[in-house]
Amino acid sequence: MSAQAEPRPVEILLVEDNPGDVVLIREGLRGARAATHVSVATNGEAALSRLRRQGEFADAPRPDLILLDLNLPRLGGREVLAAIKSDERLRRIPVVVLTSSQAESDIAAGYDLHANCYVSKPTDLEEFLRVVKGIEEFWLGVAQLPGEARHG
Numbered sequence: 001m002s003a004q005a006e007p008r009p010v011e012i013l014l015v016e017d018n019p020g021d022v023v024l025i026r027e028g029l030r031g032a033r034a035a036t037h038v039s040v041a042t043n044g045e046a047a048l049s050r051l052r053r054q055g056e057f058a059d060a061p062r063p064d065l066i067l068l069d070l071n072l073p074r075l076g077g078r079e080v081l082a083a084i085k086s087d088e089r090l091r092r093i094p095v096v097v098l099t100s101s102q103a104e105s106d107i108a109a110g111y112d113l114h115a116n117c118y119v120s121k122p123t124d125l126e127e128f129l130r131v132v133k134g135i136e137e138f139w140l141g142v143a144q145l146p147g148e149a150r151h152g
Helices: 019-029 044-051 077-085 104-112 125-142 147-151
Strands: 010-015 036-041 065-068 095-099 117-120
Touching: 010 019, 010 044, 019 036, 019 125, 036 044, 044 065, 044 077, 065 077, 065 125, 077 095, 077 104, 095 125, 104 117, 117 125
Parallel strands: 010 036, 010 065, 065 095, 095 117
Antiparallel strands: none
């Protein structure tokens, strides 16, 4: 009898240029109900290169979930979201916009570009961690992730 293989961790691509927020998001995901592996892209161009498996990212795993800030250097979050959702190889990967903006225009634009969810980052530390935990509980515990994302 062969041993059952351990399920692979859920791959999360965090697209975030603020090192403090990266630390907080990783902290919020610690102890998640599913094992996670978080990769970080600090600008929009790096995020798309990783997603398209270009250059140094040729062997990068396809993420199961993307956490996307809107305010990014080089290529903004809106452009990254539009590129993801217009690419038939990437569009089924759930994208959670996780950003400091609470502007109605940004929220509407996020959904117009087919974000799966829009979440504003709280300024309070405890609330920030609670929000990240809520994202984790829903996307890794309740929602069904697309099969291609899990295996592609």
